[in-house]
Every structure is written in C-alpha cells, then in structure tokens.
Amino acid sequence: MGTPDHSVTRTSAIAVELRQVTKTYRQRVRPPGLKGSLRAILRPAFREIHALRGVDLTIERGETLAYAGPNGAGKSTTIKLLAGILSPEAGHIRVLGLDPVKDRRRHVARIGVVFGQRTELWHDHPVGSSFEWKRVVWNIDRADYDRMLGLVTELLDLRDILPALTRELSLGQRMRADLGLALLHEPELLLLDEPTIGLDVLGKRRILGFVKELKSTQRVTTVVTSHDMADLEVLAERVVMIDRGSISFDGSFGELRAQVNPRRVLTIETAGPEAPPALAEAELAKSEANRHTFLYDPKTVSINALLEQVARTHEVLDVETHRPDIDEVIADLYSSWHETRKEPEPNL
Amino acid sequence: MASPPRLLALWGTYTRMNLVLLLRSKQQFVTYIVGDLLARAGTIAAVLLLAERFDGIGGWTQGQLLFLLGYGLMVSGIETLFFNYNVAAISRRIGRGQLDHSLLQPQPLALTFITEGFAPVDALALVLPAGVMMAGSLAAGSVAVTPLFLLSLVASLLASTVVLVGFNFLFGALAFWAPQGAEELSPAATNLLQSLKVFPLDVAGPGLRALLSSVVPAGFLAWIPSSALLGRSAPSAMTATFVAAAVVAGASTFAFHKGLTHYGHTGSQRYSDFGHRR
Numbered sequence: 001m002g003t004p005d006h007s008v009t010r011t012s013a014i015a016v017e018l019r020q021v022t023k024t025y026r027q028r029v030r031p032p033g034l035k036g037s038l039r040a041i042l043r044p045a046f047r048e049i050h051a052l053r054g055v056d057l058t059i060e061r062g063e064t065l066a067y068a069g070p071n072g073a074g075k076s077t078t079i080k081l082l083a084g085i086l087s088p089e090a091g092h093i094r095v096l097g098l099d100p101v102k103d104r105r106r107h108v109a110r111i112g113v114v115f116g117q118r119t120e121l122w123h124d125h126p127v128g129s130s131f132e133w134k135r136v137v138w139n140i141d142r143a144d145y146d147r148m149l150g151l152v153t154e155l156l157d158l159r160d161i162l163p164a165l166t167r168e169l170s171l172g173q174r175m176r177a178d179l180g181l182a183l184l185h186e187p188e189l190l191l192l193d194e195p196t197i198g199l200d201v202l203g204k205r206r207i208l209g210f211v212k213e214l215k216s217t218q219r220v221t222t223v224v225t226s227h228d229m230a231d232l233e234v235l236a237e238r239v240v241m242i243d244r245g246s247i248s249f250d251g252s253f254g255e256l257r258a259q260v261n262p263r264r265v266l267t268i269e270t271a272g273p274e275a276p277p278a279l280a281e282a283e284l285a286k287s288e289a290n291r292h293t294f295l296y297d298p299k300t301v302s303i304n305a306l307l308e309q310v311a312r313t314h315e316v317l318d319v320e321t322h323r324p325d326i327d328e329v330i331a332d333l334y335s336s337w338h339e340t341r342k343e344p345e346p347n348l
Numbered sequence: 349m350a351s352p353p354r355l356l357a358l359w360g361t362y363t364r365m366n367l368v369l370l371l372r373s374k375q376q377f378v379t380y381i382v383g384d385l386l387a388r389a390g391t392i393a394a395v396l397l398l399a400e401r402f403d404g405i406g407g408w409t410q411g412q413l414l415f416l417l418g419y420g421l422m423v424s425g426i427e428t429l430f431f432n433y434n435v436a437a438i439s440r441r442i443g444r445g446q447l448d449h450s451l452l453q454p455q456p457l458a459l460t461f462i463t464e465g466f467a468p469v470d471a472l473a474l475v476l477p478a479g480v481m482m483a484g485s486l487a488a489g490s491v492a493v494t495p496l497f498l499l500s501l502v503a504s505l506l507a508s509t510v511v512l513v514g515f516n517f518l519f520g521a522l523a524f525w526a527p528q529g530a531e532e533l534s535p536a537a538t539n540l541l542q543s544l545k546v547f548p549l550d551v552a553g554p555g556l557r558a559l560l561s562s563v564v565p566a567g568f569l570a571w572i573p574s575s576a577l578l579g580r581s582a583p584s585a586m587t588a589t590f591v592a593a594a595v596v597a598g599a600s601t602f603a604f605h606k607g608l609t610h611y612g613h614t615g616s617q618r619y620s621d622f623g624h625r626r
Binding site: 025026077080083084085086087089101104105106108109113117118119120121122123124125126129132133136137138139 | 354357358361364365368369372448449451452453454455456612613614615617619621624625
C-alpha cells in the first residue's frame with residue numbers, strides 16, 4: 001500500500017453516487033416453542049427484509065449530509081455499503097469514483113469511518129499507540145502524520161487522552177479519540193454513524209463543534225447519521241430521511257419543517273392566573289397557570305393579529321415565539337410513518 | 349503480498365504492542381510467561397511420565413518422545429508467533445462482526461491476518477522450551493543432525509503450522525454461516541488437534557490412525573513428521589505433511605473466500621466488541 005490514490009476523481013464534484021441501490025436481507029423465521037423450533041429445522045421459513053429499495057442519492061464533495069430515519073430504516077446498511085463492508089443486491093455505488101467493494105483497499109484508504117457504538121482503538125493500549133498503529137497500517141507519511149496528529153490533538157483536545165488506555169476513557173473521550181484516529185490519514189469522505197450516541201451535553205457539544213470546524217476548514221465530505229435530529233441540524237444543511245428502505249425526504253431542515261409541521265409556537269405570559277385567551281386562528285397546545293402555548297400557521301395569520309386579539313382581553317407580560325423543536329417535527333413524521341407500517345423491522 | 353520492508357514494519361509495530369501489553373505491570377508479565385510455561389510443562393510431564401513408567405510409548409524411546417513433544421510445542425509456538433490473540437480466534441472475529449474492522453484497513457485481509465496476531469514475546473514461552481527439548485533429544489543422538497535434516501525440520505515445522513492454522517480457519521470460516529455454532533465448534537476442533545498431537549499414534553489402531561491422519565489431521569502436527577525426521581518411517585512419509593498442508597490451506601482459503609462473499613451480502617447482525625483488539 002502506498003500513498004492513497006486520489007487520481008480517480010480529483011476533478012469530479014460528486015463524492016457519493018447511489019443509483020437504484022437495493023439491499024435485501026433474508027431473515028429466518030423462528031416460531032416460538034419446541035414444536036416451532038423442530039418445524040423450523042425441518043422446514044425452515046424465511047422472510048425478506050428490504051433494507052434499501054432502489055435508493056438514488058448523490059452527495060457533492062465538501063457537502064455535509066444528515067442521514068436520518070427511525071430504527072430499521074436502513075441507515076446503518078447505507079453506511080456499510082458506502083464503507084465497502086456490504087455489497088448491494090442491485091444498483092450501482094460509486095464513492096470518490098471507486099466501487100467500494102471491488103476497489104476496497106484504495107477506497108478505504110480515502111475514507112474515514114466512525115461507528116458510535118464501536119471503536120477502532122486498541123482496548124489495552126494507550127490511545128497514542130493506536131494512533132501510531134494507524135500510521136503504520138495506513139502507511140501514512142511521517143510528516144503528514146505529525147501534522148494531522150497536531151491538528152486533531154489541538155481541535156479535539158486530546159493531549160491528556162493520548163497516554164491513557166482506551167478502556168479507561170469515558171465515552172466522550174473515546175469518541176473524540178476515535179474521531180481523531182479516523183482523520184489521521186486525511187480522508188476525503190467521513191462516515192459518522194451515530195457519533196453522539198450516549199454522550200452527555202458537553203461531550204455532544206465538543207463532537208458537534210469539531211465536525212463543524214472540520215467542515216469549514218478541511219472541506220471533508222461528511223455523511224452523519226443520528227437519532228438526535230437537533231444534532232444533525234447543527235451539522236448539516238441537507239437532510240435525507242429514509243424509511244423502510246426508501247428515501248422519503250431530501251432537502252433542507254427548513255423544508256422538512258415546512259412539509260411536516262409548518263406551524264409555529266407562540267407562548268404568552270399573562271398578568272394573572274387566568275383562562276387562556278380565545279384565539280380563532282391558533283390552537284391552544286398547553287396552558288399552565290398564566291403561561292399559555294398556542295400553535296399557529298404564519299401563512300394564515302400574522303403574529304401581530306394574534307397579539308392584538310390577546311391584548312383585548314388579557315394583560316400580556318411576556319411573549320415567546322419559535323419554531324417547533326426539530327425532534328417534535330420528526331416525532332410527528334415517524335408517527336405518520338408508523339401508522340402505515342404493518343410489522344416492525346429489525347435494526348438495519 | 350506485501351514487500352519485505354512492509355512486512356517487517358508491521359511485525360515491528362505489533363512486536364512493540366505485544367511488549368507494551370505484557371509490560372503493563374510486573375505481575376502481568378510474570379503471570380503470562382510463568383503461567384504459560386507451567387501449563388505446557390504439565391502436558392509434557394504427563395507424557396514423559398507415561399513413557400518412563402512403560403519404558404517408552406509405542407516403540408518410541410524417551411529421547412524420541414522428547415523430540416516429538418518438542419516438535420509439537422514448536423508448532424504451537426510458531427502459530428502463537430504469527431497468529432495470536434484475536435486472529436487465532438477467527439470464528440469469534442467473524443461471528444461477532446469484528447471482521448468489519450479488518451475490512452476497513454487498506455491492505456489485503458491476508459496481510460492483516462499474518463501480521464495483526466504477531467506476538468513474539470508470547471511465543472517465547474513456547475518456542476524456547478520446544479527448542480531446548482528438541483536440542484536435548486538430538487544431542488542424545490536420536491538422529492544425525494545434517495544440513496538436510498535441519499532444512500527438512502524447518503520445512504516440516506512450517507507445513508505442520510499451516511495444517512494447524514488452516515484447520516482453525518477452516519472451522520472458523522463456518523462462522524460466516526453459523527456464527528454462534530462456529531464460535532463453540534472452532535476452538536473445540538483446534539483444541540482437539542492440540543491435545544492429540546502429543547501422543548505417538550503408533551499405539552492407535554489402523555482405523556483411528558487413518559482418521560487422525562486425514563479428517564482430524566492431528567498426526568501432521570507432530571507424529572507423522574517426527575517419525576519421518578527421526579527415521580522411524582520412510583523419508584517419503586515427509587511429503588505427506590506437505591500434501592496435508594496444501595490440502596488444508598486450499599480448503600480453508602476456499603471456505604474463507606466463499607464465506608467472505610456471503611458476509612458481503614449478509615453482514616453481521618450480532619456485533620460485539622468482546623475480545624476485539626486484545
């Protein structure tokens with residue numbers, strides 16, 4: 001293995017291209033009880049799980065894409081396909097101009113992968129040893145390695161972590177170390193599968209801040225999955241939602257909100273514990289003592305009109321207005337999908 | 349395959365990591381080395397005591413038995429040297445989805461397997477006593493030591509190691525299709541070979557001997573090559589070990605490639621990091 005080959009797509013603006021990609025798993029059906037088990041051995045039954053159904057997706061170089069969906073939607077399958085760990089049943093995948101499976105060695109030399117629930121670090125060794133191990137296995141030039149080591153140590157605040165054993169790190173420290181490790185060979189594409197899972201607020205803030213910094217300084221193409229839509233909104237302008245193997249939304253977070261729940265939240269604090277104001281064009285969502293929360297559609301009624309109506313009957317002490325929390329928007333979206341879903345899907 | 353400098357760079361890195369792991373503490377180091385030596389000494393002592401009691405086993409003198417035991421231990425030592433830790437537990441690596449980590453490394457899987465388990469310090473606890481036993485036997489005049497003998501010895505040891513490692517990978521590859529079952533079966537199969545290799549199989553009946561020289565190739569780990577090297581069987585018997593090595597290596601490579609293609613389609617749905625990276 002020599003220096004990573006960047007010649008194939010240096011001039012291409014497309015980093016990732018999926019065309020009609022299909023991935024189906026065959027899952028054994030296991031009936032309960034001894035009788036069922038015996039029957040399953042003699043006459044095994046299978047069901048097909050469609051992890052991806054003819055997915056089309058293009059990601060441009062330098063773009064940060066949020067890839068979201070409920071459990072079993074096909075997020076991890078997509079990440080594994082992009083990493084070259086899995087091969088598709090049908091369709092065409094090109095990542096940085098390469099076929100991830102056929103050109104595995106050249107491909108993985110140019111990508112970085114971080115799985116939130118796995119670690120690439122060596123458990124019983126100091127983090128610095130894992131970094132040195134990576135330098136040798138990835139055949140990274142010493143000068144490039146030293147430069148990147150300095151960069152990730154600085155940005156991810158790894159100075160105190162490098163001499164520590166991996167198994168002694170907190171989850172947040174481990175994730176920072178894993179991110180640093182994934183970047184040492186200067187990947188052109190970074191795949192982050194649930195990088196903030198299990199982290200506390202401070203840990204999340206550090207990871208999110210780092211990925212944002214990376215985006216602005218290194219122009220690394222990034223695909224990030226998370227259950228936490230608020231995290232994704234911080235990182236990416238574009239969000240792709242996947243459900244039961246099909247892309248159900250591809251656009252900005254603003255467009256997603258507008259499509260799922262265009263309403264805004266208006267909270268009014270009145271002078272005393274009174275009955276909530278009656279607003280014809282807004283829906284009362286919650287009323288606690290003198291705080292009343294309404295949902296309204298800014299396309300049909302203005303905030304001024306609503307406040308005028310309130311002022312006629314109540315003394316207003318304070319007013320807050322904001323868009324619904326993105327997690328609530330997504331919860332509404334998943335609920336609508338769930339209603340049409342017949343059976344649960346496994347975690348894919 | 350990789351160039352010699354690349355191989356040396358990788359082995360050098362894993363040697364340092366092997367030392368770092370063992371030198372975490374004095375207790376750790378002593379436990380590892382002394383514990384391993386005691387365990388091996390126990391197995392060897394049992395066979396030697398039997399030989400002492402019955403004045404040899406199956407026509408093998410005590411000196412010849414010492415050579416056979418040393419040979420078998422050396423095969424384990426070479427296996428430990430190159431394929432220790434998680435590489436030896438290949439069924440676990442496949443069955444628990446840990447192969448994903450290897451697939452993300454920009455080098456051939458074969459290179460990963462031949463370097464990642466490199467553990468010279470661990471291997472010392474096997475190679476050193478094995479060397480002493482074989483040297484002791486040869487010094488006692490078990491056989492004339494000539495350059496041809498030494499060449500044959502090295503080639504036989506490598507072939508026997510291929511049989512052991514290939515057998516491990518052959519059963520380990522079953523984890524591509526039956527992850528849980530293979531995790532149980534694969535170490536049991538390898539342990540079976542390891543425990544049978546210390547006995548001279550002359551005492552077994554022809555049926556059992558045939559079995560242990562074919563489907564369960566324990567005979568190739570010490571008995572068959574030692575018999576040939578010590579002149580107890582025709583020199584042509586030496587080639588049997590090489591043929592066995594080729595057959596087992598071919599079968600395990602075929603099974604592993606088939607399994608890897610299957611893995612590409614199914615992946616692993618039961619990822620666990622237990623046992624991963626030492």
